[in-house]
Amino acid sequence: MIFKIIAVGKIKNKALADGVETFLKRLSPYAKTEIEEIRDGTPESEGKKILDALSREKGFVIILSEEGEEFSSIQFSQKISGLNCKIIMVIGGPYGLIPEVKKCGDILLALSRMTFTHEMARFFLTEQLYRSVMIAKGKKYHN
Amino acid sequence: MIFKIIAVGKIKNKALADGVETFLKRLSPYAKTEIEEIRDGTPESEGKKILDALSREKGFVIILSEEGEEFSSIQFSQKISGLNCKIIMVIGGPYGLIPEVKKCGDILLALSRMTFTHEMARFFLTEQLYRSVMIAKGKKYHN
Numbered sequence: 001m002i003f004k005i006i007a008v009g010k011i012k013n014k015a016l017a018d019g020v021e022t023f024l025k026r027l028s029p030y031a032k033t034e035i036e037e038i039r040d041g042t043p044e045s046e047g048k049k050i051l052d053a054l055s056r057e058k059g060f061v062i063i064l065s066e067e068g069e070e071f072s073s074i075q076f077s078q079k080i081s082g083l084n085c086k087i088i089m090v091i092g093g094p095y096g097l098i099p100e101v102k103k104c105g106d107i108l109l110a111l112s113r114m115t116f117t118h119e120m121a122r123f124f125l126t127e128q129l130y131r132s133v134m135i136a137k138g139k140k141y142h143n
Numbered sequence: 144m145i146f147k148i149i150a151v152g153k154i155k156n157k158a159l160a161d162g163v164e165t166f167l168k169r170l171s172p173y174a175k176t177e178i179e180e181i182r183d184g185t186p187e188s189e190g191k192k193i194l195d196a197l198s199r200e201k202g203f204v205i206i207l208s209e210e211g212e213e214f215s216s217i218q219f220s221q222k223i224s225g226l227n228c229k230i231i232m233v234i235g236g237p238y239g240l241i242p243e244v245k246k247c248g249d250i251l252l253a254l255s256r257m258t259f260t261h262e263m264a265r266f267f268l269t270e271q272l273y274r275s276v277m278i279a280k281g282k283k284y285h286n
Contacts, residue, residue, distance in 0.1 A: 015158040015165070022158070070213075070256040112255040113213040114271055115285060128257055142258060 001031040002086040003129055006053050007122055008093030009040035016119045023126035030133045033126075040093050047098035050090055054104055059086030061106050064121055065097065068108030073142060076109075077132035091121050144174040145229040146272055149196050150265055151236030152183035159262045166269035173276045176269075183236050190241035193233055197247055202229030204249050207264055208240065211251030216285060219252075220275035234264050 011017040027033050038049045054061065060083045071079060080087055089109075090101065094117070102108060111124050134141035154160040170176050181192045197204065203226045214222060223230055232252075233244065237260070245251060254267050277284035 013162070013165075015161040018158040019156075019162075022156075072256050073258040076257065111257060112267075113215045114219065114254060114267075115216040115274065116267065116270065120267070120270065124255075124257075124259065124263070127259065127263065131258065 001080070001133065002059075003027075003031055003033040004057065004059075004086060004088045005033070005035045005091065005122065005125065006038060006050055006088065007035060007091040008038045008046050008050075008118065010037055011119045011122060013119050016123045019123045020126050023123075023130045027126070027130045027133065030137065031129070033129065043093075043095045043098050046093055047101050050097070050101050051104065054088065054090070054101075057086065057088045059088050061104055062087065062089045062109050063097065063102055063105030063107070064089065064091045064111065064125065065102055065105075065108045066110055066113075066115060067102075068110035070110050070113070073128060073131050074135060076128060077135035079107075080132055081136040089125060091118055091125065093118055144223075144276065145202075146170075146174055146176040147200065147202075147229060147231045148176070148178045148234065148265065148268065149181060149193055149231065150178060150234040151181045151189050151193075151261065153180055154262045154265060156262050159266045162266045163269050166266075166273045170269070170273050170276060173280065174272070176272065186236075186238050186241050189236055190244050193240070193244050194247065197231065197233070197244075200229065200231045202231050204247055205230065205232045206240065206245055206248030206251050207232065207234045207254065207268065208245055208248075208251045209253055209256075209258060210245075211253035213253050213256070216271060216274050217278060219271060220278035223275055224279040232268060234261055234268065236261055
């Protein structure tokens with residue numbers, strides 16, 4: 001599988017940056033995962049850069065948004081395992097995503113009804129990608 | 144406000160342990176938060192110890208469970224800010240909670256439809272407690 005995460009800004013919280021690295025490393029035998037960090041700015045400038053980055057990609061686009069649809073981990077695993085293409089995920093910055101970006105998603109995904117920081121969202125998402133792959137492969141990780 | 148988190152086991156992941164500590168420290172000017180760690184074992188032995196711990200407490204009991212109800216951060220803040228008593232939260236271990244514990248909750252709370260590790264759940268919960276207090280006090284944190 002090929003994953004790409006387009007995210008706004010660098011993770012400043014060291015604990016979360018380490019958490020993301022841990023799951024990217026654990027994912028590496030199973031999937032190629034690339035992270036493209038967009039420089040943070042205004043929601044409009046960030047949105048423009050995300051749209052540019054998306055225009056260079058071909059695949060299934062998942063936009064993380066609190067207004068999105070929720071999936072269980074098993075449903076999410078089934079959803080992404082069934083796709084035969086690159087999976088591109090977009091995580092906005094602290095002020096969210098402009099509507100033009102949200103319109104580009106094949107799905108809008110909500111990780112929770114609760115709001116978390118965008119840095120936490122990146123960490124949660126990498127853990128869910130690893131969990132999804134473990135579920136799809138029938139490996140022990142997801143109870 | 145007085146919060147108590149009853150959780151199974153110690154957090155082994157250093158990044159997550161640091162994340163929990165960060166939010167407990169940020170919460171400290173606004174709320175007294177105590178964590179009681181139950182020694183991990185079988186679901187039954189963990190359940191018995193949680194029930195013992197709960198029997199020594201008086202307050203509103205929130206049991207974290209994937210089958211629980213979901214709240215937005217604002218709804219969660221309104222819910223807990225409206226309570227005039229100690230708030231006791233229970234987080235199970237990797238193999239979840241026995242039904243007897245789930246029955247003790249005034250509410251069952253799901254942080255997400257997705258499954259996360261119990262260590263991540265403790266981190267997410269402490270962030271949500273901090274976020275809730277910031278929302279209730281009208282402080283800048285929650286966008």
